[in-house]
Each structure stands twice: as C-alpha cells, then as structure tokens.
Amino acid sequence: MLTRRDFGLGLGALGLTHGMPAMAQELRIMKVANTAAVNDPQQCFVTAGQHPKLNFYRPSGVDVEYVNMSSMTQALQSLRAGHVDFGPAVPGIMLPAMAKDPALDLVSVYKWLPRNAxxxxxxxxxxxxxxxxxxxxxxxxxxxxxxxxxxxxxxxxxxxxxxxxxxxxxxxxxxxxxxxxxxxxxxxxxxxxxxxxxxxxxxxxxxxxxxxxxxxQVGSGWICVPRKLLKEERKSLVALLRGIAKSTIFSNSNLDAGIDLHWAVYPESRPKGRSEDEARKELAFIMKDRKESWMRRPDDPDQRMGASSLAEWKANIEMAAESTRNPKLAEELGDPNRLFSNELIDEVNAFDRKAVVEMAKSFRL
CATH class of the missing domain: 3.40.190.10 (Periplasmic binding protein-like II)
Known part of the structure; x- marks a missing residue:
C-alpha cells in the first residue's frame, strides 16, 4: 500500500520522474484548508491525481497538503494569516467577511462545484x-x-x-x-x-x-486564494488547478478508480470495521449526486473546467446581501470583478480532456 512517503522512491521505479523538478526542495507544496475535517474519499476529485500512476501534480512542480479545519470561518482566518494557500469559497460566508475586513483580500480562481449541491x-x-x-x-x-x-x-x-x-x-x-x-x-x-x-x-x-x-442556478463551491499569491505564484496555481481539473474528470469518469487512488494515497481513510466492498457501495451512494455536481451542466455556455462568470458573482452578492440584510454589501465590496478571476482558466484547461477520460475508463490500479 502506497503512502505519501513512498512517492519519492515510487516515482523513479515507475518511470514517472520525467519533467520533475531537479531538486526535491523545488516542489511547491500547496496547503489547502479542508473543512470536511477528514481526508474523505469524496476528496478524490483532488487526490486521485496525487497517485504516482496518474501523477497529475508533481511533474509540474506542485503537490497538495490537506490542513483540516473545523469551519469555513476558520478556513478564512487561515487564508488571511497565510497558514494555507487555498481553500473553499462559499460566497454567503466569504463576501460579508471581505466587506467587514478589507485585509481579507481573496479572489476565487476556480469553480470546483459548478452545480448546486x-x-x-x-x-x-x-x-x-x-x-x-x-x-x-x-x-x-x-x-x-x-x-x-x-x-x-x-x-x-x-x-x-x-x-x-x-x-x-x-x-x-x-x-x-x-x-x-x-x-x-x-x-x-x-x-x-x-x-x-x-x-x-x-x-x-x-x-x-x-x-x-x-x-x-448558482454553483456551490469555488477555490479561493489570497490575491498576493495569485500575483506571485501564477505558475504554481496553474499547475495545481490543472491537476485538480484532470483529477475531477478522471474521478467523474471512473469513480471506483478515484476512490481506490484516494485510499492508496491516504491509507488512513480506508474503511475500518467493514469490508471494502461494503465501503465502496456506501461511497457510491454518498457520491451518486456529487460526482455529477463536479461537472458543468450540459447547457452551460462555458464548458471550461473552473470558469466563473460576472453574472453569477453579481447574483452571489445579491443573495449574500439579502441573507445578511445588508443592502450596502455590493457598495462595500466594490467592483465585483475583483472577487473572481478567469485569468488562469485557459492555461488550466490546456490538456487533452478526452485522453483523461479514456485513461480513466481503462485504468487498473
């Protein structure tokens, strides 16, 4: 069973070191605020690509480290303090917080859950x-x-x-x-x-x-980063988000394989006290709707993985203003264009999507 520490040795044995950074210290570990509080297999839309057999992150010089959080509020505080690099953005919580605290300068760079879950x-x-x-x-x-x-x-x-x-x-x-x-x-x-x-x-x-x-009609999950990080580490963010996009497509196309890969990377998340078959059936039930919510609706005019729109962020502001009963929220936030960015999205999507789907369909761990 592979663990996170096996990666350094395993990559060479599997012939997957091509394109890897020359020295281990050059690898940029991107820390994520994980509000699920566990390395749950539903995270396979991120974690599948960490396995050496897929290797969606490390050849581009990045990898992901989960930092467990108890709530969205704690995640925002950790982003503000620089303890993590990226985290989930829930507009109903994030927008009022940004209006109250101008130092909380976050920008949503990738929509990971384009349907409402x-x-x-x-x-x-x-x-x-x-x-x-x-x-x-x-x-x-x-x-x-x-x-x-x-x-x-x-x-x-x-x-x-x-x-x-x-x-x-x-x-x-x-x-x-x-x-x-x-x-x-x-x-x-x-x-x-x-x-x-x-x-x-x-x-x-x-x-x-x-x-x-x-x-x-609005999505329910974005990935946000400090604006400073977007400016200073653009290349690493593109690599991170491309790895997430590939992992998402792979896991959507072959959920069983996505779960297997998650369990291999995070063996502590394997089921305890019941058989693997039973656990897999449970996960298939839990993720029956979620795996489709990872993907854009067929009628969405923008099919790029992670893309956002000004219209939806205006809707997010309007809904947040209504829910917080703050009619001045839009004014306090200023230009809605500053809340999100699609500047990385074309580069993030610069890969062969069909090839990832075919890889997933024929994959065996």
Missing amino acids: NVIVVKPGSPIKTAADLAGKRIGVRSQGDTGIVVTRTMLAELGLKDDKCEYIAIGDGAPAGAAIDNDRVDAMVAFDTAAARIELVGTRLRYVPITPKFA
Whole structure:
C-alpha cells in the first residue's frame, strides 16, 4: 500500500520522474484548508491525481497538503494569516467577511462545484413541503460554523422571508444527525448532498425538499486564494488547478478508480470495521449526486473546467446581501470583478480532456 512517503522512491521505479523538478526542495507544496475535517474519499476529485500512476501534480512542480479545519470561518482566518494557500469559497460566508475586513483580500480562481449541491431534507411525514416552510423552524446543521445556516438564510431571503425565528441546531454527521431527525430534535436539515446521503446510510428515511429556483442556478463551491499569491505564484496555481481539473474528470469518469487512488494515497481513510466492498457501495451512494455536481451542466455556455462568470458573482452578492440584510454589501465590496478571476482558466484547461477520460475508463490500479 502506497503512502505519501513512498512517492519519492515510487516515482523513479515507475518511470514517472520525467519533467520533475531537479531538486526535491523545488516542489511547491500547496496547503489547502479542508473543512470536511477528514481526508474523505469524496476528496478524490483532488487526490486521485496525487497517485504516482496518474501523477497529475508533481511533474509540474506542485503537490497538495490537506490542513483540516473545523469551519469555513476558520478556513478564512487561515487564508488571511497565510497558514494555507487555498481553500473553499462559499460566497454567503466569504463576501460579508471581505466587506467587514478589507485585509481579507481573496479572489476565487476556480469553480470546483459548478452545480448546486445543497439540499433540504426532512422526515417523510413532515409538513414541510417547500423551502418557505423553513421559516420559524428548527434547522439542523452540521455545526454552528456550517454553511447550512447561510444557505437557509439565502433561500428564505430569496422568498422575501426572514430567518429571525429559526433555531439552528448543530447535529453533526451520520448517525447523530439521523437520530436528531428521527427523534424530532429538528424539523429539517440543510446540508450538502453528501451529508444527507450519509444520514440515509445509517437507516434514517429522508424526503428531499426542493431548494429555491434562483439559488438552484448558482454553483456551490469555488477555490479561493489570497490575491498576493495569485500575483506571485501564477505558475504554481496553474499547475495545481490543472491537476485538480484532470483529477475531477478522471474521478467523474471512473469513480471506483478515484476512490481506490484516494485510499492508496491516504491509507488512513480506508474503511475500518467493514469490508471494502461494503465501503465502496456506501461511497457510491454518498457520491451518486456529487460526482455529477463536479461537472458543468450540459447547457452551460462555458464548458471550461473552473470558469466563473460576472453574472453569477453579481447574483452571489445579491443573495449574500439579502441573507445578511445588508443592502450596502455590493457598495462595500466594490467592483465585483475583483472577487473572481478567469485569468488562469485557459492555461488550466490546456490538456487533452478526452485522453483523461479514456485513461480513466481503462485504468487498473
């Protein structure tokens, strides 16, 4: 079983050192703020390419190191302090924070989750039928720093409703969250699709309530970096994001292989207490929707991996202003073009996409 420390020796044995930096110290390790708090196999859209058999990062002089975070707030603080190089950007949290703190100068450089992966789940017999019914209810979230709070506020604001009478209750993940729903400690849960799927796996029956139409049209995950890093380490960022784009396409095309590669790179994330086949079935269920959310919608006019648009960032500002009840947010943020950048995207996509798909389809570890 390969571990992270095997890479230096393994690359030479596999004949994959061509194009590698001449000296090990030239390798730029890009630290990512990981708010999942674990090296979960759903991260294979990044991690698959770290395996020597794919080798999507190191020949270009970069690699990824995960730094676990408890919340988006902690991730933003770590980016501001320079403890990590890149992290997830959730506009509903990031934009108000940037408006309050001008020193938090972040720019979103890659949209890793172009479809909306947020869900509302309730018990099958719940009277909640639409997002509007969340007003005044007890809303389950993973933690008090979780994006579920902002997502709920955003959807209610879209409907002209307030969340001032909502109670947000941290119920965690998996079995604890399922117990909270089963025992009526909460009326609904707002979370990412993967979190809801994990609850279903522990035996809790759920009914999915549609998210609001306007919110449903925006993506739900970007990668942001300090503006200084974008200016000073452009080449490394292109290499990093190209590796992510290739890993994403590979894992979408062959999810089983993506999971195998993640487990090989991060053996501590392998299942414990159950067979690998059982774990794989669980992961296939958890990621049944997520793997498609990694990819752009077929009707998206811009099919480049990672690309953003000014229109969606204006929509993000508008929704954040509504959810925070701050009508001056757009004014405080200034030019919306400064919030995102597509300047790396053409270079990031400068690879043979079909070749990656074919590699994935025929891949054997």
